[in-house]
Amino acid sequence: MIKMYGIKNCDSIKKAQKFLTARGVDFEFIDFRQTPISEQTLQSFADGVGWDKLINKRSTTYRNLSDDEKQNISLALILKNPTLIKRPVLVTENGIKIGFNEKLYQDLI
Known part of the structure; x- marks a missing residue:
């Protein structure tokens, strides 16, 4: 089972949810x-994926x-x-993906 973490009012979350649901x-x-x-x-x-x-x-x-916190x-x-x-x-079972990108998500289908 895929787990998606984020906040519900985020535009990237909405796009990713719509893409996967469709x-x-x-x-x-x-x-x-x-x-x-x-x-x-x-x-x-x-x-x-690393902190960066x-x-x-x-x-x-x-x-x-x-600045101290950023460092x-x-x-x-x-x-x-x-x-x-x-x-x-x-x-996913194949690892962690950060951000929404249709090309990146294609391999989930």
């Missing part, structure tokens, strides 16, 4: 705000961080501010 791909959506992710899950994201791909540096949350991204900081995570995070 193609009959089953997935479970987990909203960071309603169901906070565990430290273990977050660490698995970081281990799978995982952090949304264009987000308002990231821009509002201090020292940590599990604790992200757990406190889950909107720092680029969305969606798709967890």
Whole structure:
């Protein structure tokens, strides 16, 4: 089963959900705000793709961080501010995909 992590009002989440639903791909959506992710899950994201791909540096949350926080991204900081995570995070049996891209999602069909 595919798991999609994000926040429900995110445009990228909406596009990804529409794409997968239109193609009959089953997935479970987990909203960071309603169901906070565990430290273990977050660490698995970081281990799978690295901090650079995982952090949304264009987000308002990231821009509002201090320079020190930007230089020292940590599990604790992200757990406190889950909107720092680029969305969606798709967890499949073949690994983790970050962000929405139709070409990237084609292999899920």
